Amino acid sequence: MRIPPKPLSRRGLFTGTLSSAALLAAGGVLAGCGTRAATQTEEGCTSEDRSATEKKLAFANWPQYMDVEESDPSKRPTLDAFVARTGIQVTYTEDINDNNEFFGKVQNQLASCQSIDRDIIVLSDWMSARMIRLGWIQKLDPAKVPNVTANLLPSLLNRSFDPENRIAVPWQAGLAGLAYNGTVTREIRTVDELLTRPDLKGRVTALSEMRDTIGLLLQSNGHDPANFTTAQFDDALAKLKRAVDSGQIRRFTGNDYAPELARGDIAACVAWSGDVIQLSGEDEKIRFVSPESGVLLYSDNMMVPNKATHRGNAEALINYYYEPAVAARLAAYVNYICPVKGAQAEMEKIDPALAANPLIFPGEDLLRRATVFMALDEKQEREYESRFQQVIGA
Incomplete structure (x- = not known):
């Protein structure tokens, strides 16, 4: 069944409400603390994985970014099916409303190699790049996410902030x-x-x-x-x-x-x-x-932050959402670009009109002309944003 469109744009929530002053303040936090002190390394900030003994997972996402039952919004069909299949209990929260706001909420803990009590976070590509640059995200085990390796759209492979495709997995684009x-x-x-x-x-x-x-x-x-x-x-x-x-x-x-x-x-x-x-x-x-x-081309990425204690469970969920049938059910609700190869054929069974929509399943010609914006370092981010804001009068 065709789900009514949502009233909010995911990309709009990302950046549309952030003022110039707030943006520069967010950049200044890192500068004030000293980037070197805020940066972590894989060797210096190790994380314990308790997935073998703890069948649970904390998943933080944006509002209206998960399929729900129209008659009962407390039911999330694809997520509920994952819980039933794996026995992994998922605590799902919609507590990401703005990239910089969320960054401010968790930066002190991550900069100090402390837990933020979340196993998966979903952030847009530019903020993903910043957190990866700071060394705050765990690498995934490719053997645990074979569906991602097999089914991620080629246009979203080898991005400049994740050239090995081991840190940030697109949720939607x-x-x-x-x-x-x-x-x-x-x-x-x-x-x-x-x-x-x-x-x-x-x-x-x-x-x-x-x-x-x-x-x-x-x-x-x-x-x-x-x-x-x-x-x-x-x-x-x-x-x-x-x-x-x-x-x-x-x-x-x-x-x-x-x-x-x-x-x-x-x-x-x-x-x-x-x-x-x-x-x-x-x-x-x-x-x-x-x-x-x-x-x-922009994306919102699933990532496992440092000190998250259920990376294996997170990898199981990430791998699950790269099953084409699951991805199609999610895309039928959220109506963004589905990053999963094979989902279009599955969407034909759900809603042929959506399966034919090039803004959900772009053709090869369009994807060849789609580019992911370059990952910026801290200096570039401050300089380019500041000059842009001056021109637009923000």
């Missing part, structure tokens, strides 16, 4: 591209159209998430968001500033652009695929556009 409302404007095809077309002046929004907006501009300039220089970043930022100064861009948003696009208050925008799936379900004239220059 999404695309950043363009969108327009065909009721109030003609089709838009390129980033340059969005930023310069006269009939769109003042009727355009872009995202306050630096990686997505700048990533698309890098691609439009012929540069690779997965591997770019400071000079190339400067070119993209200058292009964005011209669009701001000319009045082409009305404002920068989190996922609050969605109702404005639905009403036609804005004509076109930089958008997230999850939002557009929801909007197009109500109005087919709202379209997501994948520019020929490329789109940004």
Whole structure:
């Protein structure tokens, strides 16, 4: 059965509500403590695995990011089936509402090699990269997650922050591209159209998430968001500033652009695929556009933090969610890009319309043009974010 779309964008929750001051403060926490002191190593911060004797698991996720029974939201079909199959009791909490907020909640413990009482956490790719850089995440045993090895989409393999595919396993993914409302404007095809077309002046929004907006501009300039220089970043930022100064861009948003696009208050925008799936379900004239220059692929990753005492149980759950039939049931509810090969065929049995949706199961052509944004070091993160925030007026 087709599940009604959710009211919130996962990517919007990630970054749309974070102010410039809050972002710089979050970066300053690490700088103030001294990165060297906060950083851990596998040898210096060892973790005991009690999975053989303790059949339990603490799983922290975002709100509305797990399938539930429509008639009884306390029931989670795929998770309940895992418990029944394995006997591993899962304490499931929805206590991640913002990446930086969660980072602030757990950073003191992880920096001190202390437990955060969670065996799996789900964080977006850029925050995953930061935590991996700090040495706060345990490596997984590839032999314990064979389904991940067999079924992870090739486009999500060998990412710069996890080149060996042993630390961060995508839970769901999404695309950043363009969108327009065909009721109030003609089709838009390129980033340059969005930023310069006269009939769109003042009727355009872009995202306050630096990686997505700048990533698309890098691609439009012929540069690779997965591997770019400071000079190339400067070119993209200058292009964005011209669009701001000319009045082409009305404002920068989190996922609050969605109702404005639905009403036609804005004509076109930089958008997230999850939002557009929801909007197009109500109005087919709202379209997501994948520019020929490329789109940004982002993911939310399952990770096992240091001092988690049930890594083996966590690996069992991660492996379970990479069974194509399980992944399809989850994707039918959350409607983001499913990272599991083989799930599309299983989705045909659940909802053929969803199985045919390229924003849930992108084709090879689209995935070839999808890029994961480069992992930034601490200095780059502060510098690029600060300069971006100045341009967007945050």
